[in-house]
Amino acid sequence: MADEGRINSFKNKGKNSEEMRRRRIEQTVELRKARKGDQLLKRRNIDEPTSPLQECSPISMNAEEIMRGMLSDDEAMQVTATTSARKILSRERNPPIDLMIKCGIVPRCVEFLSRSDNPSLQFEACWALTNIASGTSEQTQAVVSAGALSKLQVLLSSPRSDVAEQAVWALGNIAGDGATTRDLVLGCGVLPSLLQLIKPDTNISLLRNTVWTLSNLCRNKNPPPEFEMVRPCLPVLATLLHFKDKDVLADTCWALSYLTDGSNEKIQAVLDTGLVIRLVELLSSSEVTVLTPALRTVGNIVTGNDMQTDMVINSGGLVHMGNLLNHQRLNIVKEAAWTISNITAGNQEQIQHVINVGILEPLLNVLQCGDFKSQKEAAWAVTNYTSGGSAMQLGMLVKMGALKPMCNLLNSKDWKTVVVVLDGLANIFNAAHKLGESEKVAVMIEECGGLDSLEGLQTHENEKVYEKALAIIENYFTEG
Numbered sequence: 001m002a003d004e005g006r007i008n009s010f011k012n013k014g015k016n017s018e019e020m021r022r023r024r025i026e027q028t029v030e031l032r033k034a035r036k037g038d039q040l041l042k043r044r045n046i047d048e049p050t051s052p053l054q055e056c057s058p059i060s061m062n063a064e065e066i067m068r069g070m071l072s073d074d075e076a077m078q079v080t081a082t083t084s085a086r087k088i089l090s091r092e093r094n095p096p097i098d099l100m101i102k103c104g105i106v107p108r109c110v111e112f113l114s115r116s117d118n119p120s121l122q123f124e125a126c127w128a129l130t131n132i133a134s135g136t137s138e139q140t141q142a143v144v145s146a147g148a149l150s151k152l153q154v155l156l157s158s159p160r161s162d163v164a165e166q167a168v169w170a171l172g173n174i175a176g177d178g179a180t181t182r183d184l185v186l187g188c189g190v191l192p193s194l195l196q197l198i199k200p201d202t203n204i205s206l207l208r209n210t211v212w213t214l215s216n217l218c219r220n221k222n223p224p225p226e227f228e229m230v231r232p233c234l235p236v237l238a239t240l241l242h243f244k245d246k247d248v249l250a251d252t253c254w255a256l257s258y259l260t261d262g263s264n265e266k267i268q269a270v271l272d273t274g275l276v277i278r279l280v281e282l283l284s285s286s287e288v289t290v291l292t293p294a295l296r297t298v299g300n301i302v303t304g305n306d307m308q309t310d311m312v313i314n315s316g317g318l319v320h321m322g323n324l325l326n327h328q329r330l331n332i333v334k335e336a337a338w339t340i341s342n343i344t345a346g347n348q349e350q351i352q353h354v355i356n357v358g359i360l361e362p363l364l365n366v367l368q369c370g371d372f373k374s375q376k377e378a379a380w381a382v383t384n385y386t387s388g389g390s391a392m393q394l395g396m397l398v399k400m401g402a403l404k405p406m407c408n409l410l411n412s413k414d415w416k417t418v419v420v421v422l423d424g425l426a427n428i429f430n431a432a433h434k435l436g437e438s439e440k441v442a443v444m445i446e447e448c449g450g451l452d453s454l455e456g457l458q459t460h461e462n463e464k465v466y467e468k469a470l471a472i473i474e475n476y477f478t479e480g
Contacts, residue, residue, distance in 0.1 A: 041176040041216070044134040045127055045169060046090045060084070063096075063103045070108045075118065082112060082124040089131040097135045106132060106146045113151040119160045126155065126166040133173035140177040149174070149188045156193035164197065165206045172213030179220040186217055186229045195236050208247045211240060215255035227266055230259065238273035246287045253282065253293035260300035267304040276301070276315050283320035288329055295324065295332065299339035309346055318343070318357045325362040330371050337366055337377035344385040351389045360400050368405035376417050379409055383424035386431075394431045398441065403428075407450030410469075415462040422457075422468040425450075429476050442476045451477060 061069065061084040069081025085105050089095045100106075105128065112118075112125035129152075133143045148170070155167035171194075175185040194217075197210045214237070218230050233255065240252040256279070260267050282294035298317055302309045312318075324336035340363060343350055354360065367378040382402060386394055409421045425445070432438040445451060454477070457469035 041219075042134045042173045043169070043212075044090070044095070044131050045166075046092050063088075063099055066100075067103045067105060067108075070105060070112075075121070078112070079118070079121050079124065082109065082121060082128060085109075086124050086128040086131070089128050095131065097132055097139050100128075101132065101139065101142050106142050106148075110143075110146040110148045110151060113148065113155060116158075119158070119163050122155065122158070123160070123163050123166055126152070126163065126170055130166060130170040130173060133170055133177070137177055140174055140181060143170070144174060144181060144184060149184060149190075153188045153190045153193060156190065156197065161203060161206055165209055168194065168197065168206065168209045168213050172209065172216050175213065175216040176219070179223055179225075182217060182220055182225060186225060191217065191229070191232060195232060198236055198240070204245060204248075208245070208251070211248050211251040211255070215251045215258070218255045218258040220258075221261065224258075224262060227259075227262075227269070231269060234259070234270060234273050238275040238278075241275055241278045241282070246290055249282070249285075250287070250289040250293060253279075253290060253297055257293045257296040257300060260297050264304045264308065267301055267308055271301065271308060271311055276311050280312065280315040280317045280320065283317065283324065288332070291332065292329075292335075295335045295339065299335055299342070302339055302342040306346055306350070309343060309350060313343070313350060313353050318353055318359060322357065322359050322362050325359070325366055330374060333366060333370060334374040334377050337363065337370075337374050337381055341377055341381035341384050344381050345388065348388065348390050348393065351385055351393055354385070355393065355396060360397065360402075364400060364402055364405055367402070368408070372412075372414075375409065376414070376420075379406070379417055379420045379424070382406065383420050383427070386424045386427035391431045391435055394428055398428060398444070403441070403444050403450065404448040407445060407448050407453055410450065410453035410457060415460070415465050418457070418460075418465050419462075419468065422465070422472065426468065426472055429472065433476075438476050446477075 061081060066081045066085045066088075069077045070085070072078060072081070085100060089097065089100060109125040109129050112121050113129075115121045115125075129143050129148055133140045152167045152171050156164055156171075158164045158167070171185055171190055175182045194210055194214060197206060202210070214233055218225060218233065237252050237255055237259075240248060241256075243249060243252070256270060256275075260270050279294060279297060282290055283298065285291045285294065298312055302312055302317075321336050321340055324332055325340075327333050327336070340354065340359060344354055363378055363381055366374050367382060370378060382397070385397060389397070403425075406421050406424055410418055412418050412421075429438055429441055432441040442451075445454075451473075454469045454473055458466050458473070460466045460469070
């Protein structure tokens with residue numbers, strides 16, 4: 001259980017900060033459920049095209065006529081039929097992908113990819129395959145099984161930018177289907193060709209598609225891509241972070257969020273490109289589509305070691321967190337609280353930085369008033385703080401009013417969160433006891449209704465909860 005691992009990591013003050021930092025494991029599911037809305041895995045091309053044939057080829061052929069035309073030796077008929085297939089597959093609603101596959105157009109479209117003597121035919125065939133690969137895994141597999149990958153890789157070097165762009169898009173859809181197809185695309189050696197398409201004079205449409213495809217090649221965790229295969233992306237992604245287009249920026253940040261979601265060695269490889277200052281700047285972006293993956297990436301970096309976390313702090317990362325804790329988007333607040341929880345899991349200097357930039361007040365506000373998912377992350381941030389902070393730092397936390405929102409969360413229906421809060425309270429009591437002030441803390445907790453909640457937890461169905469609650473009561477609330 002991920003939460004169990006988190007609890008075990010944090011409850012002992014003696015553990016070092018690298019052990020205490022928590023990676024996304026099962027909580028990844030919760031933190032990333034909305035990602036399909038944030039960044040699309042696949043995209044179907046339904047725009048009316050730059051195809052030179054758009055004026056003269058309305059959809060007037062049925063599936064049999066299309067197949068007959070594509071099998072014809074007449075080149076003009078091949079183009080007309082393939083264009084009709086592409087148009088049917090570009091319908092906004094319910095494109096008949098399975099019907100087209102059943103008719104046998106996929107192998108013929110793959111053949112047409114090699115027709116460098118007829119770029120219009122290549123373009124239409126590639127577009128049709130792009131839209132087939134935008135469907136289910138089985139539909140994507142039909143394109144892969146027909147041998148499209150190596151031919152699409154060749155088309156990345158086409159002198160026609162529309163053909164190259166359509167090949168980029170098709171490869172992006174195939175890579176976006178999952179780890180298996182992603183690795184097949186990487187295995188075809190497409191990455192150098194994709195990176196060569198990113199130049200100062202690349203047209204914006206091609207650039208957007210290329211960066212989106214790059215992000216899909218970095219995506220998926222089970223398993224992640226072999227890091228050495230995607231490492232060549234890093235300097236290019238670092239450069240793209242300075243681009244002004246929001247779509248390019250968003251997909252660049254998504255790619256970096258995938259590459260930093262792993263070991264400290266991977267995090268370091270990303271940091272070695274020198275991009276952290278620019279990445280931190282993007283935490284002030286007004287574009288949520290950019291801010292979301294930029295924050296995700298920064299959050300991943302601070303799961304690393306103390307030096308890696310310091311790079312974010314020294315670049316001004318904490319300065320943005322207070323604003324993000326007040327963001328109107330709940331998922332941004334939650335991610336910001338999660339990021340802070342990994343910084344408060346650090347050393348006392350790092351905790352002091354959190355204090356110095358004024359994060360405690362908005363953090364405690366989230367703990368008190370935030371939505372439950374954000375409260376949960378804020379609870380982790382506070383308990384981590386109590387685990388690694390000095391007595392003076394814990395005193396500051398209590399002085400700022402942490403006890404009341406912590407005690408309120410003791411009534412949560414989520415037992416895991418209750419355990420986190422109980423650990424935090426136990427840490428505060430331990431520190432106060434050493435200073436001879438545990439009685440003062442006990443009075444404060446009783447005054448805000450915490451003792452009643454603790455007593456109620458003695459009958460809790462979860463063994464950990466009642467044991468921890470009982471231990472606090474016996475140690476600090478029993479006279480004599």
